[in-house]
Amino acid sequence: MTRRQLHLNAFLMSTGHHEASWRLPESDPYASVDLDHFRELARIAERGTFDSLFLADGPVLFSNVGQRPAGVLEPLTLLTALAVATEHIGLIATASTSYNSPYNLARRFASLDHISGGRAGWNIVTTAGAEAARNFGLDDEPAHATRYERAAEFLDVALKLWDSWEDDLVVADKAQGVWGDERKIHPPRHRGTYFSVEGALNVPRSPQGYPLLVQAGSSQDGKHFAARYAEAVFTAQQTLGDAQAFYADLKTRAREAGRDPGHLKILPGIVPVIGSTEAEARAHEQVLEDHIVHEHSLHRLEHLLNLEAGTLELDARLPADLPPESDIEGARSRYTLVVELARRERLTVRELIGRLGGGRGHLTFTGTPEQVADAIENWFTLGAADGFNIMPAVLPSGLGLFVDHVVPILRARGLFRTEYGPRGTLRDRYGLPRPANQHTTAPTLTRV
C-alpha cells in the first residue's frame, strides 16, 4: 500500500524569505523583476516534483525602498510567463477580493488555466492595510468583517462566471454555421451587496473548471471563509501543538460546512535553513540575522502591532497592554501569532525581530537535510499538515538545497512522489476532484 503522500509548494520571492537575504554576496538585488531568476526557481521546483509555485501579493508598495528590494512583478502576469517555461507544476497567484472586479479577475484566472493546461490556483486575500485602500479611492481600509463579506460575495460571483459556460457547450457544426449550444450559456444576472454582474464570462470553462482555491487567513473570519471555499490553506504556525490544533479545527469546520475534509489541504509555511552539519546551518542562520537592520525591523513591527513609531524598545519585551485581536482591522491572524510568540517565549523585541526575520512569523527549521526531513515527517504524520509551503531563507540557493538534499530523503521514505507521471492539472497533483458545473445535472467528471 502506498503511504499517504505529502504536498510541497514553493513560495517564491526575489532573493529569499529572510529580510536580509538580498545583502548576501550571492544575491542579485534586481532579482525581483528578473524573469530569468523566477524561471530558474520554477525549474528547480519542477526538478523537485513540487506540486506548485506560489506568489504573495498586495496592490501597494510594501517596503520602504531605502531598506530592501521593493518592486515586484504582478503575480498572475509572472506566473503566466512561468506557465510557458514549465510543464507540470501548479501556479498559484495571490489576488485581492477587495481591489478587483469579479469579471476581470475571473477572466484572468480562466485564461491562465487554459494557457497552462489546468495549472492555475488563486490565493484569495482580502488585503489588509490603509495604504492599499488609498490606491483604490478609499480613505482607509474597510473593516475586517466587511472585507470578508465582500470576499464571500466575490467568490459567489466568480463561481457563477466560471460556471456560465457548460463544459460541453461547443458543438462546432461548420456545415450549419452553429458554433455552440446557446442553452448552455448561463449569465450570472447577479445583483448583490457589493457587486452587480449581468453577463456570462467571455472565456469558455477552463480545464480545471476554475482555479484551485487557496486561502491563507487564520483569523476567525479567515477560517470560516476557508472552511467554506478553500481547497488548500497556507498557514503560519510556530509550534507542533498549535499546528495540530489549527489542522483539527479547520478539518472540523470543513466537515461542518458539509465538505469532505480531505478536500481541504493544510500547508504550514516553513523556512528551511540547511547545512551539511547542524552547526553549519546555525552559522548560516546567524549570518542572515547579523544582516538585519534592527531599526527598520522595529518600525515594521510597530506597524504590524498598530503602535505609534518609537513605542518599542529593542531590548525590552512587548508592552503588556496590547489590544485584543478583535480590535485589529488589519492582518489579524499575523498580529496574534507575533504577540503569542513573543509572550510564550518571553522574547525581547530584538529577539522577536530575529525570529521574524526569516519568515515573517513562519517557523524556521534549521539543521541538516535529515533533521529538516524529520521535522517535516513529524508534522505530517502527527496531524499537523497535509504538506508544506516551503519558504527558503535565500533564493535560489535555499530552494536548490531543499530539492537536492531534503526531497530525496522524503522520496526514500515513501512520503513524496518521485516523478510527475502523465500531465495533470493542479487539482490532480493535490488529489482533489474537478469541480462540477453548478448548471450541469450530469455526474461530476472526476479526473484521476
Added chain:
Amino acid sequence: MTRRQLHLNAFLMSTGHHEASWRLPESDPYASVDLDHFRELARIAERGTFDSLFLADGPVLFSNVGQRPAGVLEPLTLLTALAVATEHIGLIATASTSYNSPYNLARRFASLDHISGGRAGWNIVTTAGAEAARNFGLDDEPAHATRYERAAEFLDVALKLWDSWEDDLVVADKAQGVWGDERKIHPPRHRGTYFSVEGALNVPRSPQGYPLLVQAGSSQDGKHFAARYAEAVFTAQQTLGDAQAFYADLKTRAREAGRDPGHLKILPGIVPVIGSTEAEARAHEQVLEDHIVHEHSLHRLEHLLNLEAGTLELDARLPADLPPESDIEGARSRYTLVVELARRERLTVRELIGRLGGGRGHLTFTGTPEQVADAIENWFTLGAADGFNIMPAVLPSGLGLFVDHVVPILRARGLFRTEYGPRGTLRDRYGLPRPANQHTTAPTLTRV
C-alpha cells in the same frame, strides 16, 4: 539614403478576421483558447519581422455562442505567454479605462514590459456598450464624453504611477543595507474626479518607462485623445481620400498639442485576401462571403446602428433617417464609417454585410501579392499611413501568405526591414523615443 520605413502590426484573432472564417475546413473551432495557435501566429509574424502583435478586447461576451466562436483569452495574459515564446516582436494588449483601476492596470503593463524586455504596448479603449457596463455594476454605458474624460484622467494617473520610480533609484548598497534612494520615489497623491490614488507603484520603472500608448477611436473625442496621448493609432478607413484626410488631421492635431507629429504613427487596418492570381483571390473572398449567415449579421448591424431588431431588410438600403453620430453613445466612429460606406457606394444591406464580413469596416485588399504590396506602397507614399494593421481574413494561413509573399516584395522595394537587428524595445521598432520620467530633470535618454 534609406527610404522611409513602414511599420506592420499583426492583429491576431482566433480563426481570422472574416466572421465566417471558422467555418472553413482548415479552421480549428477551438483556436480562440489554444495557446499553440497563437504561438504559431506569433512565430509567423516574427518571421515576417513585424513590429508588433495586437489583440482587441472588451470585458464582455460579444457574440452569441450559437453563431460563431465566442470565448477568448484575456489579452494581457495571452501576450505575456507570447512574450516568453518570442524574442523581438512587440505585444500590444487592449485594456479598458472604463472598467479597470489605474493601479492594477499600470502594474500589469509595467510587469509585461519587464518580462518582455520592453516590448509592451497598451491599446487604450473606453469600451462602448451597455452589456460591458452591466458586468461592472452599472445599468447602462457611461456617456461617450464621460468615458473619454475618465480615460484622460486614467492616463494621467497611470503616467504618474509609471513615473513614481525614477529610473536610477536602485543603489543596491549591500554593505550599508541601503537598497534604493528614497528621494527617487514619487507617490502620485492623486485626487481627481474619477480616481484617488495615493501611493507609488510597486513595480520599478520598466525598460520602456511605460508601454507604447496606442489608440483606435476615430470619433472627435477619440482623435482629441489620440493627439494628446497616442504614439500609434489603429484606424478603419475605406478610401485613400478618407485615409489621407484622417492622417493629415491627426498629425495636425498632434502638432497643435505641442507634440512631434512623427511621434504619432498612423496604421490603417487592412484585410489582405491573397491569391496567386486576382481571380483566385476573388474566388477565396467569395467562398468566405458564401459562409456568412445573413440573419445573424443583420442583427449585429442593427445593434451597431442602434436600431430595433427587424428594422433592416436584406435587399433594401439603410433607412434615410438614421440619427447623427453625435446621438450615438456607443462605438461612434464605427457607426459613422458604416453609414458612410453604405451611402457612398449605395449598398444594399446584404452588400454592406458582405463588405463588413471581412474586417468589420476595415478595407479589404484582394489580389495578388504584387497588387497588395502596390496598394500598401500607395497608401504609405501618398500620405495615408505610416504602416498597416494587418488583419488576415483567415488565420493562420492568411498571415502566412502575407509574410511569405507580400513582405518579401515590400523588403525588395526597400520599404520594410529585412531583419530585426539587435534586441530592442517596441518603441525602438516604431522609431519612437523612450519617454523621460516627469520627475527627472536630466535630459531624456533617447534609445536609438
